[in-house]
Amino acid sequence: MTSLLTTFLNPADTAAHLLPCHDTAAADLFFSERPADLEQAKSLCADCPLLQECRQGALEREEPWGVWGGSIFDSGRIIAVKRGRGRPRKNPDQNAA
Template sequence: MRLTSLLDTIGLGGSGPWPPVTSGTDDFDDLVAGLIPCRSHDPELWFAERTSEVEQAKALCRDCPLIQGCLAGALEREEPWGVWGGEVFVAGQVVAVKRGRGRPRKDATPAA
């Protein structure tokens, strides 16, 4: 789904069409940046290694009007990692929680 189609589904608090863009794409980019958290925050947050930062990115995604399209696109593209549509991708799979680096595997048996 195209970005403009998704943006057309966002309610602006009233009825009627979007206001006309008169000065080119800069106004559109500013509008998008104000609506989409990944455009108005540090992009590295969506590809962070620290669990707390990943959870912060997921929380920002919850209020994004494009969350469903973002997730669908990531699944279609088989994104290898990062936060997409409020979900964490690791090795191309959606996981509930990203584990930090250097931690033992969950299924590792304790050393004797």
């Protein structure tokens, strides 16, 4: 399991370009602060051949943050969604009366 992941994560390996996280244009999405970017990164992971191995490796390493194996990590654990920055509004629906 880990040996396969390590093989693909070696930058000298020509197969690494097949992994969505190795696309330099999309790399920032996997560690963005914006929830929309993180959701886009999760969708890029959907067809990755190393999805399960990546997620399991991130759990074992207790990755502090980012998208790993199609899941959002925060403080070493998987979270469902990332909230945007800032405080929630006091009155979210001001038009309802």
